[in-house]
């Protein structure tokens with residue numbers, strides 16, 4: 105996808121804060137510090153559009169970014185980091201679940217996992233939950249620059265097994281080398297097109 109414009113639209117915690125549901129949305133979910141915001145920045149070719157940080161739990165709101173006046177990328181706060189204050193943790197569940205279960209224009213979710221780690225129970229729960237709600241999912245395995253080719257194959261096997269994925273539900277990525285950028289976009293576009301078709305068939 106050639107990105108000609110990308111801009112921050114708004115951020116919030118509940119439906120009253122969301123922008124009007126006019127464009128198809130792609131939401132990015134995953135563990136805190138896994139690289140969600142970095143992935144979005146690489147996808148839109150803008151280093152600093154989304155704030156990234158080595159401190160986990162940086163993104164605590166739902167952030168909306170409009171791309172090419174055609175779709176919205178939605179950066180969700182990450183889960184699972186022990187040091188995030190309890191008050192923030194308590195809000196995370198309802199905030200993210202409300203978005204994912206009620207947003208009518210949600211087209212697909214990109215679930216991001218770290219190539220070096222076995223998916224956590226929370227990753228598994230998130231995926232099960234998305235499947236139960238019939239949300240189209242792409243799993244992006246990120247930080248691939250941090251491992252060797254051998255290690256990558258080994259970790260990929262662990263990740264597909266733990267999450268119960270088909271190979272074509274997964275893409276490799278690195279925000280550092282930008283490996284996988286085009287593939288991730290192509291997969292997202294395919295999911296958007298499939299969602300569009302479904303909506304037309306059901307007469308929406």
Ligand code: GTP
Pocket residue numbers: 134135136137138139140141142143155156157158159160161162163164181182183246247248249250277278279280
């Ligand atoms: P929260 O908003 O806290 O949930 O984190 P996030 O998932 O948005 O992660 P973020 O993009 O802020 O990245 C976290 C840290 O990982 C930063 O220090 C990034 O520079 C680093 N990082 C992200 N992606 C990659 C990658 O592909 N390779 C390497 N080497 N580092 C990465």
Ligand code: MG
Pocket residue numbers: 140141142155156162163179
């Ligand atoms: Mg973030």
